[in-house]
Amino acid sequence: MLIGEDDGEAVFDEAAQRAVDQGNALLDKYPDADEWTVASGVVAGAVQFWLFSRQPCNDPDCEDCADINTAERRLAKLIAEIREYAIDSDYYHTPHDANVGTA
Numbered sequence: 001m002l003i004g005e006d007d008g009e010a011v012f013d014e015a016a017q018r019a020v021d022q023g024n025a026l027l028d029k030y031p032d033a034d035e036w037t038v039a040s041g042v043v044a045g046a047v048q049f050w051l052f053s054r055q056p057c058n059d060p061d062c063e064d065c066a067d068i069n070t071a072e073r074r075l076a077k078l079i080a081e082i083r084e085y086a087i088d089s090d091y092y093h094t095p096h097d098a099n100v101g102t103a
Helices: 005-029 035-053 071-088
Strands: none
Touching: 005 035, 035 071
């Protein structure tokens, strides 16, 4: 089944929610597990899948693949995407951040 552009946002949202749900399920299954370890495992799996999905085609001159045709270019795109999602997150700033000012 091909996914249309109208379905793209729904698929994105579901994929993101499933990653969160999987992390929570692992914490429920292993109550003594370190939350950071679980979160890092979720990120590691997401990075592997992201990199797999961004493999360039076999044409070295392909214009569509120009921005991902080296490992460093793929990494730069991945870091930029992660930064964007982090900044957009409700959890990016917390009241306990060291640089939170008081008035």
